[in-house]
Amino acid sequence: MLAAYEATVNDAFVLAWKVASCSIANMVELARKDHQEQEGRRPSLVDEAYAALKEAIRNTAFPPGYQGSEQEIAVRLGMSRTPVHEAIIRLQEDGLVRVLAKRGVLICPLAPEDIREIYEVLIAIEAMAAELLAALPEPERIAASDELEAANAEMDAALAQDDLRRWADADDRFHRLLVERCGNGRLRRVAQTVTDQAHRARMLTLKLRSRPSGAAASHRRILAAIRAGDVAQAQLEARAHRVGARDELVPLIKDIGLRHM
Secondary structure, rough: OOOHHHHHHHHHHHHHHHHHHHHHHHHHHHHHHHHHHHHHHOOOHHHHHHHHHHHHHHOOOOOOEEOOOOHHHHHOOOOOHHHHHHHHHHHHOOEEEEEOOOEEEEEEOOOHHHHHHHHHHHHHHHHHHHHHHOOOOOOHHHHHHHHHHHHOOOOOOOHOOOHHHHHHHHHHHHHHHHHHEEEEEHHHHHHHHHHHHHEEEEEEEOOOOOOOOOHHHHHHHHHHHHOOOOOOOHHHHHHHHHHHHHHHHHHHHHHHOOOOO
């Protein structure tokens, strides 16, 4: 049984590397467009490098434990070294990379205990975000709910086609919107790093977990409470949803023997 688990884990990492070889250029372009849309301006080269490298880390194109020089990373991103250097400094502040003196850059791995702590932070943040969303004036609340519902519909469509990567992207979008639309900018900034780290763990274990058929239904319960302006129920449903994810993911990581990811 352990051998079968190890083979599955190895397959997941091999898949990550195969995807990396053909997707980093796409990630650069998508990150550039996404950053421009969010900021409402043309991003600088440093902004583009930061967004592209973070996206590559989030989606395991640069997997946990990867170590390389700034020049190597710049080549893989198709960018010049100077903006990549500045981006790496920002990502180190985010806790996603570590700069090693004379040894390049390390993509910080996460231990099972790190994942547990990350989810505990997310539980608190998203429960509060759902509460704040449900307390917004009705026009803002409904507009945010419509966006969340669109992300949830994308999850359903992706799962119907067995496209787990597309499902994970839509799920990530739902959770980001939940925090971004709650009206608290500080909460959003606190959530950013732990959300990136949780997404990376989810991508690495996507094919090892049970089919995520219940996630969209759980999201719908959160949405129903937000639409109704039921503050207490929205907080309760959002908390229960992330608690369930933590209680599935952390034991799985431990059971299959992953010490770092």
